[in-house]
Amino acid sequence: MTxxxxxxxAAAAAAGDTRAFExxxxxxxxxxxSLVRRMMDADVADDVTQDVFIRAWxxxxxxxxxxxxxxxxxxxAINVILARRKQLGRQRERYAAGDEAVExxxxxxxxxxxxxxxxxxxxxxxxxxxEVFVLHDVEGYKHHEIAEMLEISDGTSKSQLxxxxxxxxxxxx
Amino acid sequence: MMHDRWTERLSxxxxxxxxWDDQARLEAHIAGCSECAAxxxxxxxxxxxxxxxEDQRPTxxxxxxxxxxxxxEGRAGQKATTDVVDIRGRVGARAELRPWQRRLSFSIxxxxxxxxxxxxxxxxxxxxxxSSGGEESELASAAGPGAAVAANxxxxxxxxxxxxxxxxxxxxITKYETAIEDLEEALRVGEGNLEPETIATLRHSLAVIDRxxxxxxxxxAADPGSAYLNTHLADTMRRKMDLLRYANYFATAQS
Numbered sequence: 001m002t003x004x005x006x007x008x009x010a011a012a013a014a015a016g017d018t019r020a021f022e023x024x025x026x027x028x029x030x031x032x033x034s035l036v037r038r039m040m041d042a043d044v045a046d047d048v049t050q051d052v053f054i055r056a057w058x059x060x061x062x063x064x065x066x067x068x069x070x071x072x073x074x075x076x077a078i079n080v081i082l083a084r085r086k087q088l089g090r091q092r093e094r095y096a097a098g099d100e101a102v103e104x105x106x107x108x109x110x111x112x113x114x115x116x117x118x119x120x121x122x123x124x125x126x127x128x129x130x131e132v133f134v135l136h137d138v139e140g141y142k143h144h145e146i147a148e149m150l151e152i153s154d155g156t157s158k159s160q161l162x163x164x165x166x167x168x169x170x171x172x173x
Numbered sequence: 174m175m176h177d178r179w180t181e182r183l184s185x186x187x188x189x190x191x192x193w194d195d196q197a198r199l200e201a202h203i204a205g206c207s208e209c210a211a212x213x214x215x216x217x218x219x220x221x222x223x224x225x226x227e228d229q230r231p232t233x234x235x236x237x238x239x240x241x242x243x244x245x246e247g248r249a250g251q252k253a254t255t256d257v258v259d260i261r262g263r264v265g266a267r268a269e270l271r272p273w274q275r276r277l278s279f280s281i282x283x284x285x286x287x288x289x290x291x292x293x294x295x296x297x298x299x300x301x302x303x304s305s306g307g308e309e310s311e312l313a314s315a316a317g318p319g320a321a322v323a324a325n326x327x328x329x330x331x332x333x334x335x336x337x338x339x340x341x342x343x344x345x346i347t348k349y350e351t352a353i354e355d356l357e358e359a360l361r362v363g364e365g366n367l368e369p370e371t372i373a374t375l376r377h378s379l380a381v382i383d384r385x386x387x388x389x390x391x392x393x394a395a396d397p398g399s400a401y402l403n404t405h406l407a408d409t410m411r412r413k414m415d416l417l418r419y420a421n422y423f424a425t426a427q428s
Contacts, residue, residue, distance in 0.1 A: 011422030
């Protein structure tokens, strides 16, 4: 789907055309679901993905076509993800121990001789390192952008990224 | 694992965010440190692997849940909202059809017509309010939408439709004015992409809205404390913004 036709679909969806919105959903659901799955736990990915599109529907009026629809939707998805993470709180943050968790889990794949899938390895990262890694290395955001989104310093973003990479190098096959 | 003062900088080096001096020193170090060189190679592979990850669709079907929630929230919103020209409200009004069974399509003239109808209704309500003085509460419900807050008098404020006025919302008018200027400028740039008839209809609609805004401002000058008039002005400006926004959407889409 071209950017031009997406803008037209976004305009139609903003006027209530659910078919146009469904086309946008079809075009972007894989990317959004993958983003959610990587930044959060897989067991909430479906639910949060639905939240993202429902939020997008209600916010379509604020999309002015200044950027690609995918860019706008992606940013909105990150906001939804971060809000959900706060909402979930500490009880769901299994790997919130930060540096210690990285070191503890950096010993390598749990099953000797069986390389862990790289996606699964990302899922084992501590919360903050995972967020920074996904946003920087998968999604292409800069450190200053990540720092703003996550309300951390540039330096923290850089150090978490490095820790995530050092952890993941053990799962390279 | 070997750790030296350069190990922690390898990612920064890889991303090209080290200063020139540090970069030169690190490169000199790597030339003599096989372990750092190997780590750097691994980190490169990690970055490449991340860059090559493919997006995957969810294994479960999610759209039906989305559309159901949109539909149910749309109906709830239709009851709660006070916006006369809420085009999404039409979806709720046709609830006998499933959302995916209908396709709504609105041309600029149709949207403009809806805008005109709104303005005329709102302008009529404003005229009645001005003529009737203290009967704002009744008139508010008669006018529907943005008039629902008319019962309370307040300082010169504006607020979203149907929401009680607060002092925190006073700067809204200024924001709307700025937004309208931006949207008008964008439309000036893009209106060449619209059909001449569409432009003519659009200009006519905008002229009607501008007259309504001017009348609201005049009325407010005489009665600056009227919550109803402030709300009416804000609603009218919002409708102008909506119309301009839709026009810009279509102008961009057709470029």
